[in-house]
Amino acid sequence: MTTTRASHDGAALRLAAADASLIADSIRSAGLKVTAPRLAVLRALTGMPHSSADALFGAVRSDLPGTSLQAVYGVLSSFSTAGLVRKIEPAGSPALFERRVGDNHHHLVCTRCNVVHDVDCVVGHAPCLTPADALGFDVRAAEVIYWGLCASCQAETAHP
Amino acid sequence: MTTTRASHDGAALRLAAADASLIADSIRSAGLKVTAPRLAVLRALTGMPHSSADALFGAVRSDLPGTSLQAVYGVLSSFSTAGLVRKIEPAGSPALFERRVGDNHHHLVCTRCNVVHDVDCVVGHAPCLTPADALGFDVRAAEVIYWGLCASCQAETAHP
DNA sequence: TACTTGTTTTGATTTACTCAAAACAACACA
C-alpha cells in the first residue's frame, strides 16, 4: 500500500508540477513576471472559480503563508488588466473572479446561497450585444446576470 | 410682465402642488407613511433618475435642510422594498436609483463619463429571462448592462 | 388629543477596496 500510495503521490506531484508550469506559462505569456503569490492565486482560482479576493486570500494563505491581502488584490488587478482573469461584480456581493475569459458568457446567481454558475448566451454568440436602440452609444460589452433560486435552494425552501 | 410672470408662477405652483400630491399618493399607495424626507427624495429622483444616495442627499438637503444621509438611505431602502423605485448597482459605481419600475428595461452605461440611459429589451418583452441552460435555476430576473462610449464621449475622444 | 407604530436622527461600525512608500525579487544582460 505504501508503494501504491507513493506512486499515486508521484503521479499527483507530476500532475501538480505540470499544472504549475502551465499556470506559470500563462502568467508569463500575459507579459507578467511569475511570482509565488501569482502562482498561488491563479492555482487557487482554478480550483474555485467565482471567488472573491478574500476567499482567494484564505486559500492562498494556507499554502503560502505571509502573503498579504493587498498582494492578492494586486495580483488580481494585474491579472484582470492583462486579460488573464475576468472580474464580475454582482449587486450586493464583493467582486468575484474567474479564469474563463474571452467568450461572452454570463452568470446565474442564486439569491439565497449566492452560488454562481456560468451560462452561455441565449441567442448565439453576440446576442445581447445589440440593444434595441443604442442611443448613440458605441457598445463594447454586455453583461448579463440572471437572478434566481438554484436547484438545492428550491428544494430547501420547499421542505423548510 | 409682472402680471405674466405672476401667472406663470401661479401655474408653476399649481403644477408643483399637483406633482407633490401625486408623489404623496404614490408613497401612500405603496403602503408607506408620507413624510417630508420621502417626498423630497422621490421628487428629487423624478428630476434626476439614475442617482446615487449621495447625489439625492445633496439635492434633498437644499430644499429640506436637516435631512440626514442615513435618512436618505432609509427612504431609498423602504421605497425599494415597496417596489416604488428600482436600485441598480453597476460595477464600480455606488448604487443608483430610478422611478421606472415594473418593466424589464436595461441600461447603457458610459465607461468614460458614467452617464446611464435606459434601453428596452432586445428581443421583445422577457427575452433575456431565458438563458440557454438554466442549470436547474428558477430564474426570476435578468439584469443587463451594456457598457460603451456615449455619443458625446465618442466625439470628445475623437477630438482630444 | 392621545396613542401606536413606523420613521428619522445621531453616532458608531463594518466591509471592500485603494493608496503610498519602503523592502524585496524576477528576469535580462554582462
Place this chain on the structure above:
DNA sequence: TGTGTTGTTTTGAGTAAATCAAAACAAGTA
C-alpha cells in the same frame, strides 16, 4: 553567476459606501 533595472509585495494608513442600533420624533388612527 553575479549585477542592475524594473516590477512586485509588504506594511501601514486611509477612504467610500453602506449598515446597525438606540433614542427622539412624527404620521396616521381612534
